[in-house]
Amino acid sequence: MKRIKLVIAYDGTKYCGWQIQPNAITVEEVINKQLTKLLDEDIEIIGSSRTDSGVHALGNVAVFDTETRIPADKIAYALNQRLPKDIVIQSSCEVPLDFHPRYHKSCKTYEYKILNREFLLPTMRLYHHFVYKKLDTDKMQEAANYLVGEHDFKSFCSTKIQVKSTVRTIYSLDVICKGDEVILRVRGNGFLYNMVRIIAGTLINVGLGIMEPSKIPKVLESPERVKVGPNAPAHGLTLVNIEFKE
């Protein structure tokens, strides 16, 4: 038996997120079904990041165990033949049998993409959140800087899922301007439920002048179970990659 790691890109538009659930089509389910057919074994992949409904990925990671004699690196090609065009395996390789994509230490990179102009551009509507009022990106970066480092992000998560600790480390959080695009690029050792979308919603409120950057350190110092900002819409969010540490 060997363990195979897949790097997976998907357009989340039509999916109810990653994780299998009844009466809804999910990315995990589609891959399980096609892997099971391809390898003629019952396959259940274990994903690293359970992205929400509508969230996209360039490099989510999943593993599965198999007895197949197909060379590990060829599985990506064979599986892509069977997958719909909105899910594409980017690579497949063998990993140690004790490698677990959720428990292994990692650094995740997300991008939240905003289209900031007077009128929506239709060709950008599926992957960008549209904001027509001009954003003050300097203030957004000022607020973002407070979030970098190790903090209790209790006020930056939805309470739906209980976790032992709400302390996480953000390595970097950059507000990148590219013409009409504002990209929030965040790297961290892990993110709480809805954390990136709440950070995005909070920074957008700062950019709109609804919140002052100076509110951020106050919220971080006395975290309460009250969300500091709204969830920004799912379709603006993309999981860019996951780097696993040695």
Added chain:
Amino acid sequence: MKRIKLVIAYDGTKYCGWQIQPNAITVEEVINKQLTKLLDEDIEIIGSSRTDSGVHALGNVAVFDTETRIPADKIAYALNQRLPKDIVIQSSCEVPLDFHPRYHKSCKTYEYKILNREFLLPTMRLYHHFVYKKLDTDKMQEAANYLVGEHDFKSFCSTKIQVKSTVRTIYSLDVICKGDEVILRVRGNGFLYNMVRIIAGTLINVGLGIMEPSKIPKVLESPERVKVGPNAPAHGLTLVNIEFKE
């Protein structure tokens, strides 16, 4: 009566192109229908560029005549309320009654976008043509340079539509590399039927080593009614803008 000019962006994915035709949904038809309802007049817009099925636009241009008392610049906002999300008016303004978007001298800019990497990225599949073999972009630019200037582009058009002259001027044709993206950006005083897609298909063949750049000047010197290269797929093409000359 006044004449209104619209600048129109659309995602061409679901449309059978710009021009009205029986038994197919087109951009022109959708706008006519919603303008007619909005203004309570029979409106038939005249478009500048009749983009093909599946081609996108950031700035196509159309005009129509109306007796409405809605201020010209507000029509964009009112019309966008009624249009589907894949068609968005970017601006509306009054123009002289003799302004005709097809006969007025103009410079059009198109972009043909290619995703050049081993595996497709699903979030780019709708607006990029995917080529997995590595393109030699230096050779593509070398070939592109031969096309700049005034030439008889008879070998770079589909014969479906007859025109008096197949001489056109290309002001610039740049092969732009942005990571995995290769963007062919072309500006000209007018383009023959399928001309940009045939230029793209030809430059891709050059990039793949199927054709030498030196073939281009030979074709231009003795143009025949035989296409020099294939039509690249429609979904990679975007009409960026149309500038009208004084």
